Amino acid sequence: MKALLMTLALTMGMNAMAQDIQLPKADMKQKxxxxxxxxxxxxxxREYSSRELNNQELSNLCWAACGVTRDADHRTAPTAMNKKEIRLYVFNKKAVYEYQPVSNKLKHITNGDHRNLVAGGKGFKQDFVMQAPVSLVMVIDFERFGSQNEQAQMMGCVDAGNVSENINLYCQAVGLCTVPRATMDVEGIRKLLSLSSKQLPILNNPVGYPKK
Ligand SMILES: Cc1cc2nc3c(=O)[nH]c(=O)nc-3n(C[C@H](O)[C@H](O)[C@H](O)COP(=O)(O)O)c2cc1C
Known part of the structure; x- marks a missing residue:
């Protein structure tokens, strides 16, 4: 009974911590x-300072990657047939979130520092990723194409590349730094994010401030 109560209290405590983040509006007048x-x-x-990104900076960054533009149906990065099939996950020291462009929220997925999965799998790891305060992981959601055929796979990869290049150019423009990466523990990330076989982690961008 005591153990049951303790488990309940722990779960409730963890749920209280597990909060979505309403981001401030992306700043359209930033320098x-x-x-x-x-x-x-x-x-x-591939070297970053330990300076964290605040919520305004995170909002600006996620918006640049694939945020809403002229209406709720359009994004900063184009996608084939406007399917908007690229999901963007934010990994930081404390938790993992999914960026929700329309509500401008970070939806809480899980607690903990899981950036090691972004660094790589057992075979190959790039530890510099752990220096970056944030890693953005792009996942192709083939459900949105209704197919996972060769054409859908090609379109998904191209669209993820568009999102990644938005991140690359945005970071350069505002004094952040990044590197586009294919290396990551795909299966580990799939498991962590409870992705289905129709959702594929494809690219990631660690992001931070340059090391002085
Ligand atoms: C699709 C793709 C995958 C990449 N994967 C990795 C990677 O896993 N690790 C890494 O350190 N760099 C990775 N890079 C970065 C390239 O090595 C880098 O862009 C290239 O050497 C050119 O350098 P530049 O970006 O400074 O122009 C990747 C780049 C692309 C476009």
Missing amino acids: SMSVVQALNTRHSV
């Missing part, structure tokens, strides 16, 4: 370099 300058200077960075 940034021009697209041409960002294109000309963008480069992959």
Whole structure:
């Protein structure tokens, strides 16, 4: 009985911590370099300072990746047939969230630091990922195509690339740094996020401030 009560209290405590985050509106007037300058200077960075991103910075970053633009139906990154099949997950030191573009929320998925899964699997790991305060993981949701055939796989990869490049250019433009990566523990992430066989982690971008 005592053990049962303790488990209940623990679960309730964990649920209380498990909170979605309502992000502030993305800042449309933030200081940034021009697209041409960002294109000309963008480069992959694999060393980060320990400076965290606040919620405004997170909001701006997620919006740049695949946020809502002219109406709830359109995003900063184009997708084939406007299927919007790229899900964006945010991994930080404390928890994992899914970005919800329309409500501008981070939906809580699970507690804990799971950035090691983004760093890589047993065979190959890139530990520098653990330095970055945030990792953005792109997942193709084939349910939205209604198919997982070769065409859908190609479109999903292209669309994830669009989201990743938005992140690359945005980071460069505002003084953050990142690297697009295919390396990650795909099966570990699938399990952690309770993804189905129709949802595939495909790319990730660790993001932080440059190391001084
Ligand atoms: C699809 C894709 C997958 C990549 N995967 C990794 C990766 O797993 N690890 C890594 O350190 N860099 C990865 N990169 C980064 C490339 O190595 C990098 O973009 C390339 O060397 C060019 O350097 P630059 O981005 O500085 O121009 C990847 C890039 C792309 C586009």
